[in-house]
Amino acid sequence: MGSETSNKLYLEDLHVGQRFTSGSIRVDEERIKSFAAEFDPQPFHLDDTASRSTIFRGLAASGWHTAAIAMRLLVDGGLPLANGIIGLGGELAWPNPTRPGDTLHVESEVIEIAPSRSKPNQGVVKVRSTTLNQDGQAVHVFTGKVLVVRRPG
Amino acid sequence: MGSETSNKLYLEDLHVGQRFTSGSIRVDEERIKSFAAEFDPQPFHLDDTASRSTIFRGLAASGWHTAAIAMRLLVDGGLPLANGIIGLGGELAWPNPTRPGDTLHVESEVIEIAPSRSKPNQGVVKVRSTTLNQDGQAVHVFTGKVLVVRRPG
Numbered sequence: 001m002g003s004e005t006s007n008k009l010y011l012e013d014l015h016v017g018q019r020f021t022s023g024s025i026r027v028d029e030e031r032i033k034s035f036a037a038e039f040d041p042q043p044f045h046l047d048d049t050a051s052r053s054t055i056f057r058g059l060a061a062s063g064w065h066t067a068a069i070a071m072r073l074l075v076d077g078g079l080p081l082a083n084g085i086i087g088l089g090g091e092l093a094w095p096n097p098t099r100p101g102d103t104l105h106v107e108s109e110v111i112e113i114a115p116s117r118s119k120p121n122q123g124v125v126k127v128r129s130t131t132l133n134q135d136g137q138a139v140h141v142f143t144g145k146v147l148v149v150r151r152p153g
Numbered sequence: 154m155g156s157e158t159s160n161k162l163y164l165e166d167l168h169v170g171q172r173f174t175s176g177s178i179r180v181d182e183e184r185i186k187s188f189a190a191e192f193d194p195q196p197f198h199l200d201d202t203a204s205r206s207t208i209f210r211g212l213a214a215s216g217w218h219t220a221a222i223a224m225r226l227l228v229d230g231g232l233p234l235a236n237g238i239i240g241l242g243g244e245l246a247w248p249n250p251t252r253p254g255d256t257l258h259v260e261s262e263v264i265e266i267a268p269s270r271s272k273p274n275q276g277v278v279k280v281r282s283t284t285l286n287q288d289g290q291a292v293h294v295f296t297g298k299v300l301v302v303r304r305p306g
Contacts, residue, residue, distance in 0.1 A: 035221075039222065040225065040228060042228060042237045043237070055300070062221075064220055064221040067217055067220065072191070075193060083208075084195045086208060089245050090244070091244050092242050093242030
């Protein structure tokens, strides 16, 4: 933190309606399966054949894998905050599954800015980050509260 | 799905207030760092020394790593649903950081049951899953909506 913050944003640089677009990541089929084997070992995330007879009708990434990929896209410039991305919580949804070979990117928008009353050097910013596949379908929507600091003195 | 559902639960087996407790997982320091390197490469998740001067005051797991561990605990019997755990979305919070060496388990409670109007064989169940460390501190709270099917006729 602090070494390469020159073109990154502080609380006073943000405004409601401000938008950011991330780079993109291609989702690998083998990584879908290995992530699921470690964290979400269910047939629709692990096995091509078994997944076809499930509600997903084919292999789908764990929603937590999609969420983690979205975070990587945000950290890699998708949400350029000077103090990093420190999430306090939020609401999430997975409107569509992530499929093997999908290319994902994240579009974010500042929804609300709440300066802290007790800590004048920081605030809580609500950001809606929508992760989209190559067809423009939303696979993950996270409306998160992030801690953002003011520019030091 | 369906091969080992004998002692697992269908929609009609659930009631509001029903509780479940998962097994536990110990969180490894090296895995905290490697997960972060892939999905959340920020100093407070990657580096012991750098993390000390951040808001976390020491190495902390990515919130998405904690969320993924919670999912594994739910899949491994923490939420024994016959059709698996199919999450539609929900609200999450990370009240405390997960630290290297923490042992986590998940306590879940059924909050709301909404049978589907259009699809009589299923419903959406709201479950609050609180992930706790060995000191009883909540590190992750996810109030999620899961799709649950009725016992096949």
